[in-house]
Amino acid sequence: MSKHSVSVTVNGTAHRSEVEARLLLVHYLRDELRLTGTHIGCDTTHCGACTVLLDGKPVKSCTLFAVQADGRSVSTVEGLELGGELHAVQKAFKEEHALQCGFCTPGMMMSAVALLERNPSPSELEIRQAISGNLCRCTGYVNIVKAIQHAAADMRATRHTPAYVPAQEPAQVSR
Amino acid sequence: MIPSSFDYLAPATLGEAVNLLHEHAGDAKILAGGQSLIPMLKLRLAEPALLIDINRIPGLGYVDERDGSLRIGALARESDLETASVVRQRYQILNDTTAVIADPLVRNSATVCGNIAHGDPGNDHPATMLALEATFVAVGPRGERRIAARDFFLGLFSTALNEDEILEEIVVPRPTAPAAGAYLKLERKVGDYATAGVAVQLTLDASGGCARAGIGLTNVGAMAIEAVRAQDFLRNKPLDSPTIAQAAEIAAGEADPIEDRRGSADYKRDVVRVLTARAIRIAANRAAGANIATPLPFTYSPSQAALRS
Numbered sequence: 001m002s003k004h005s006v007s008v009t010v011n012g013t014a015h016r017s018e019v020e021a022r023l024l025l026v027h028y029l030r031d032e033l034r035l036t037g038t039h040i041g042c043d044t045t046h047c048g049a050c051t052v053l054l055d056g057k058p059v060k061s062c063t064l065f066a067v068q069a070d071g072r073s074v075s076t077v078e079g080l081e082l083g084g085e086l087h088a089v090q091k092a093f094k095e096e097h098a099l100q101c102g103f104c105t106p107g108m109m110m111s112a113v114a115l116l117e118r119n120p121s122p123s124e125l126e127i128r129q130a131i132s133g134n135l136c137r138c139t140g141y142v143n144i145v146k147a148i149q150h151a152a153a154d155m156r157a158t159r160h161t162p163a164y165v166p167a168q169e170p171a172q173v174s175r
Numbered sequence: 176m177i178p179s180s181f182d183y184l185a186p187a188t189l190g191e192a193v194n195l196l197h198e199h200a201g202d203a204k205i206l207a208g209g210q211s212l213i214p215m216l217k218l219r220l221a222e223p224a225l226l227i228d229i230n231r232i233p234g235l236g237y238v239d240e241r242d243g244s245l246r247i248g249a250l251a252r253e254s255d256l257e258t259a260s261v262v263r264q265r266y267q268i269l270n271d272t273t274a275v276i277a278d279p280l281v282r283n284s285a286t287v288c289g290n291i292a293h294g295d296p297g298n299d300h301p302a303t304m305l306a307l308e309a310t311f312v313a314v315g316p317r318g319e320r321r322i323a324a325r326d327f328f329l330g331l332f333s334t335a336l337n338e339d340e341i342l343e344e345i346v347v348p349r350p351t352a353p354a355a356g357a358y359l360k361l362e363r364k365v366g367d368y369a370t371a372g373v374a375v376q377l378t379l380d381a382s383g384g385c386a387r388a389g390i391g392l393t394n395v396g397a398m399a400i401e402a403v404r405a406q407d408f409l410r411n412k413p414l415d416s417p418t419i420a421q422a423a424e425i426a427a428g429e430a431d432p433i434e435d436r437r438g439s440a441d442y443k444r445d446v447v448r449v450l451t452a453r454a455i456r457i458a459a460n461r462a463a464g465a466n467i468a469t470p471l472p473f474t475y476s477p478s479q480a481a482l483r484s
Contacts (some may be wrong), residue, residue, distance in 0.1 A: 021183035022177060025214075045281060047275075054283075060284075064209065065209075068209075132278050132365040132366075133278025148235055
């Protein structure tokens, strides 16, 4: 067993921890940092419930070790809300009824946020491709696609600034 | 699921990584994208004592054309292939292939070289690299050596890489125009391995016939299969419907699938036949200048104009 000192910036806050090499990023987020918004669904790299942004790119946090995130920036669903205001994607998911049980929703929204930062006006096909690694067993995806289109329109209208924090000086250090 | 304990080292140079791998040969695995390795660790299908993470080594994430070849570095992600303009221009078969590998989240992490080095017959790049006559550059304690794609895949999860070698680079010779390819895959759902997949790369002669064909088959054998008889059959033939149909029959005969949840052996051979014919048509039309977008599994339709001869 090997222990490693890691420094990971999560939603703008730098965290320093001693982790075992085999600790998965999703377990680090949920068990060490108590950020339980990131869900574990299939645990086999299929369902995308555990999607987070690593330096702005969506990845499956069940298929990444915490040591690999050393020195890097992670964004989770908890970081979407800023100053008490929901992110445009969160608002749109609510307004378009884009969830039923809600289990896939955090991962689904992180994929949507990453898409809209890269492509402010995605086509329906581009949206469906972007969320093709996120499984939803309730909605049939129709309202999820609508919500992402809705959020895209809102973000274009309000010149939305990115909610995730790219790698930069940590705002504060905990632990 | 939690992997067995292991030690973890993240060397800063490729030389250090090779030394570590040599020192711990048989007990160590290279961690690049991790999208095959980490699931295997979690399922405890692999329990290496040491992971050597090469992600901290600078300068290995390139996809570029140099000296008449496309070069793909050890840390180039699948998503890098999707966005590289040189790939879109001259290596559309690689775009087709990347687009149907796993899903976009996995492709942000997964590496192209890892897809090759893993030796999984269900992986998609091996067939494409066979069709493109790619060369793989392996680096080990005794330096570099180059291995032709057709000599690389030895069997189920078995490749020509030695235990102390790292797949450093993929070299794809630049096709001499008029040339183009296509990769088609039948999958049950996004992220699934292929029921069958077919890679076709064609070079046309002055009259629009076939000067050279490269054909690779995915997941219909213990490793990716080069359909050499179908390739030989197509050489110096016109690309008309009877010829394409016959080449597709020959390729189906070269497939060696087993029955599983994705279908019977006969069904898979027939999928190879259908996909080979379609891939030849798309490749021929692209080589002749037609602009045919990457065919996605859920947009496949035999009535698409692109698929008609």
